Amino acid sequence: MKFRAVMIDAGPMREFTNIVTTISKLSKECVLRIASDQLYFIVSDENSGPAPPILWCEIPHSIFFSEYQMVGLDEQHKDIYLGFNSGNLARSLITLKSAKTLKMKLTKKQGPCLTLDIEVPSACSQQTRQVTHDIPIVVIPRKMWSDFQEPRTPQPDVSIELPTLKQLRTTIDRMKTMAAEVVIRASAEGRLTLQIKTDMAKVSTRFKDLRVETYGGPIDHSDSESETQINEDMSKVCHCRVDAKKLSMFLSADSISHNRTVCSIIHKKLVILCLQTEENVKLQCFITGIVY
Amino acid sequence: MDEETSQYYFTASMDSGKTLCSLLKAIQFQESAVFCALPEGLKFTVEEGKCVQASAYVPADNFTEYHVRDDVDVMFKISVAVLAECLNIFGSGEESSLKMYYRCEGSPLLLVLQPQSVYNVMTDCEIFTQTADSVLELRDEDCPEVAKLVLKAPAFLGLLSDLERSCDIIEINLSPEHPHVSIVTYGMQDRSCIEVPKSSDMVQSFSCEEPVTLKYQLHHVRLIMKALAISTKVVLRCSSNGLLLLQLKLEKEDQRQMFSEFYIVPLLDD
Amino acid sequence: MKCYVPGSNVKVLGRTVHALARFGDELYLESLPECMLLRTLNAAESAYAMVKFNKNFFSYFNYNYYSTEDNEGLKCKISMKSALNTFKSPTHMDKQVENLEIKLDPEACKLIFQLKCKHGIVKTHYVSILDCKAMQAVYTKDSVPNRITSSQRLLSEALTNFQSSDDQVTLEASTQSFILRNYTECSADSLKVIRTQINLKPLEFTSYTIGTETTITFTLKEFRALLSFAEALSLPIQLHFETTGRPAVFIVHNGSTFEAHFVLATSKADNATQATATQNTTIDRKRKESSFQDSARKKVHIDNDISKCLDEDSHLFNFIDIPDEIPPPSALFNGDGAINGVNEETNNVNSSKINNDIDSDHIPASPTAKAMIKSVFRRCFESTFDPRAIRGVILAEDSDSE
Incomplete structure (x- = not known):
């Protein structure tokens, strides 16, 4: 197995750092899948056993790297799967702030490592200096690769384009100090509501005039008592209760410069947040609904 | 306010709830506060044991609309932490308009907030209320004021920040003789003393007939620091029974004022 | 002893106390005819700091004021916490303090720090003296083969690449290169830790003399403390070191009024990844x-x-x-x-x-x-x-x- 990639532009370096930092906030452990056309960052839920990923990020290498070479496990299995501590990678990338070049490669030092060779200009002189980080990794055996495939989800009930993540994050951060769970409610009429309910208060932040991507058809509410707004067509409304902290962690992705984020909800079951950038980076986060 | 709400016990509107939010955070050292809507303005009171009582007072002219029914007492207990978080729901970088509604006794307090820079979002909050316990009256009419000191708030904050936090007791000595004001703290093995003559720049006025020495728990006096940070002026008044009253004035950009007040009970000599 | 520190130098004294506080918990003061010395030693006795303030640092300096013996200067130990309390925020002191008086109150066994601040405010700290002894360490500063002068910025920048959890650093100096590496004790965790290495070029230093190629390892905590001291005062750092096992001496001075020596014990970094316990013991013994x-x-x-x-x-x-x-x-x-x-x-x-x-x-x-x-x-x-x-x-x- 071989891997070698070089990054020389400040823009990609910044984006790459922001992506890895966001991932490190969501989870300590992360899997990097190196394929011939893309890099994938995959995070699974730490607390449960083998489970489908909760974060799936695709990075097409051509925009980020000026050089990219990889040789997979073998002829039939052309990818490389590596497990590592996301915090380690995030902290090493802090050096990228002022770097000239980044070279990433697979090496074997005291164990298998992802080595980052970073060339940094010195503020004190004309010299550049070399900073090397060896990040210990674990090579994931082929038989476990099936655990790290892209989650396949059913057609969502409503997909709606979110307002700016920064705005959402401010509000969710205030809400999470008051309640552990948030209910996200979306309607095919372009309305999104974030709501918390505790012994002490009920707080609802309501967005309107949002762009609706898809509407999967009338939603069945016969089995529950849903709160209705006046003049609202409940067949177009779906909602899902999620952990406020998890939602807040994903929203720290506001640091990644992005075009748009789409929120897809499968009524009561799943919330999928999908962020897309100009460079075709796709970051998807899957938050399972909490059901009592 | 419209027809529907005219019978409400209390309704008010404000262009921006930001200063009110800061003021509430400054007295947020307990879970709940007593909310009192008086004809002159809003008052929030927080108590720690029987030793400290803090209030935030927002005169009615800070509101664009302010209405209290004069045939009822609008007074209830509410979570000050939740109230402050709701006022801040769109973040401190955003100016949000605020509307408050309290329908009748036992109703929740309803807040409606809308950020000025974003048109398509609003937040409504229902904060549940409880019956208020009576507010302690610490002032004793029979005890006259023996000393009064008016200081610039930022300078006083600097002084308090400099005191060693691990000390339990703060001793305040006021005297007509130099050095007029001295603040002493006792540590494990050390003693620190700050002397402020009345001629100092930070003293705006000073009156004291007889020397007086008062002791308070440093932790109690430090409770005023958040309020000091947003205020311009602080008035210290000592009564003959040792009760310390600190009155802080906050001035907004539009020249309107808000106030906070702290009563601190002295430590008795053993 | 009695001395006055003019306002502009109070900040330097404050920074000194803050730096020494990151070394040890007790501060030793000694006054001599020509200078005042502040010293501390860390609990593990692997790091020592001594800062000397010459007579010209003070606007008034009397080394044996209040002494019972004629030629006796002050020798005492106070708690570092007390010292920190006096110099709480060095940055603000610059603007606020006009003068600092330090004097001994022999009757009460206290050291009195009196700060005269703007607007007539006077802050006085009566600090208990814990002991009447001086303390000193012996180390070689000058007859060492390796001497480097560096701007503090160069080293501070290099250290930003390390994790805050790193607690030891290995320095490998040769005539061609200067390498800094993080160092971890060999244990199960060492395999999970990021290894970081920075290569600096001798040209980057203000002066660079390596007589003997050396590899030394020392703790980052105190190294960071002395770097921030140099950074706060915008002064360069001199490194004097010799072979493994000998203490490394870091010197920060402004050429006239004060000189600071920071002495860190060094050990040999095990290059072998899986050094056994016995190897370590041997090193200690040596x-x-x-x-x-x-x-x-x-x-x-x-x-x-x-x-x-x-x-x-x-x-x-x-x-x-x-x-x-x-x-x-x-x-x-x-x-x-x-x-x-x-x-x-x-x-x-x-x-x-x-x-x-x-x-x-x-x-x-x-x-x-x-x-x-x-x-x-x-x-x-x-x-x-x-x-x-x-x-x-x-x-x-x-x-x-x-």
Whole structure:
């Protein structure tokens, strides 16, 4: 197995750092899948056993790297799967702030490592200096690769384009100090509501005039008592209760410069947040609904 | 306010709830506060044991609309932490308009907030209320004021920040003789003393007939620091029974004022 | 002692206290005719700091004001916490403090720090004196083969690449390169830790002399503390070091009013990834032996309690405890650094033993004899030993090639 990639532009370096930092906030452990056309960052839920990923990020290498070479496990299995501590990678990338070049490669030092060779200009002189980080990794055996495939989800009930993540994050951060769970409610009429309910208060932040991507058809509410707004067509409304902290962690992705984020909800079951950038980076986060 | 709400016990509107939010955070050292809507303005009171009582007072002219029914007492207990978080729901970088509604006794307090820079979002909050316990009256009419000191708030904050936090007791000595004001703290093995003559720049006025020495728990006096940070002026008044009253004035950009007040009970000599 | 520190220098004193606070919990003050010294030692006795303020740092300096003896300066120990309380925010002090008076209140056994601030405000701190002793360490500063002068910015920048969880750094210096690497004790965790390495070029330094290629390892905590000290005062740092096991000395000074020495114990980094426990022990022992050599020349005191100290590790410093009654330094040592004699006034019961040991002073001490070892360690009653006096003199022969 071989891997070698070089990054020389400040823009990609910044984006790459922001992506890895966001991932490190969501989870300590992360899997990097190196394929011939893309890099994938995959995070699974730490607390449960083998489970489908909760974060799936695709990075097409051509925009980020000026050089990219990889040789997979073998002829039939052309990818490389590596497990590592996301915090380690995030902290090493802090050096990228002022770097000239980044070279990433697979090496074997005291164990298998992802080595980052970073060339940094010195503020004190004309010299550049070399900073090397060896990040210990674990090579994931082929038989476990099936655990790290892209989650396949059913057609969502409503997909709606979110307002700016920064705005959402401010509000969710205030809400999470008051309640552990948030209910996200979306309607095919372009309305999104974030709501918390505790012994002490009920707080609802309501967005309107949002762009609706898809509407999967009338939603069945016969089995529950849903709160209705006046003049609202409940067949177009779906909602899902999620952990406020998890939602807040994903929203720290506001640091990644992005075009748009789409929120897809499968009524009561799943919330999928999908962020897309100009460079075709796709970051998807899957938050399972909490059901009592 | 419209027809529907005219019978409400209390309704008010404000262009921006930001200063009110800061003021509430400054007295947020307990879970709940007593909310009192008086004809002159809003008052929030927080108590720690029987030793400290803090209030935030927002005169009615800070509101664009302010209405209290004069045939009822609008007074209830509410979570000050939740109230402050709701006022801040769109973040401190955003100016949000605020509307408050309290329908009748036992109703929740309803807040409606809308950020000025974003048109398509609003937040409504229902904060549940409880019956208020009576507010302690610490002032004793029979005890006259023996000393009064008016200081610039930022300078006083600097002084308090400099005191060693691990000390339990703060001793305040006021005297007509130099050095007029001295603040002493006792540590494990050390003693620190700050002397402020009345001629100092930070003293705006000073009156004291007889020397007086008062002791308070440093932790109690430090409770005023958040309020000091947003205020311009602080008035210290000592009564003959040792009760310390600190009155802080906050001035907004539009020249309107808000106030906070702290009563601190002295430590008795053993 | 009584002295006045002008407003512009109060910040320097404040920064000094903050830096020393990151080394040790106790602050030793000593006033001498020409200067005032502040010293501290860390709990593990692997890091020592000494800052000397010359007479010209002060607007008024009287080293033995209030002293009972004519030539006696102040020697005392105060808690670092007390010192920090006096210099709470050095940055603000610059703008607010006009003058600082430090004086001894002998009756109350307190050291008084009085800050005269703007607007007529006076802050006075009455600090209890914990002990009336001075403390000093012995180390080689000048006759070292490796000497580097660096801007603090260069090193501070290099350190930003390390994790805050890294606690030791290995420095590998040769004529061609200067490499910094994070260092972890070998354990199961070491395989999970990021290894970071920075290569700096000799050209990046203001001056660079490597006589002997060396690899030394020392703790980052104190290194970071001395770097921020240099950074706060915008001063360069001089590194003086020799071989593995010898302390490395970092010097920060402004050329006129003060000079700071930060001395860090060093150890040998295990290059092998899986060093076994036994290897580590050997290293420790070797360190102890070389330091025994150093101290053998200087020891003069036997304290029965010292045997307890032997169980602790990494004593790289000869730690001298100076009682009040010792006369001034000049009388006490001859040219080659050996100790001449001891003050008869010492009412220390061990004085007779002290005389005996002076003869054995000249024997190249082999560290095996337990009695000898006992005499060496930390608390050696000795006259005020001034390291400057031994400039150019090797304190100890190399015990063995390491």
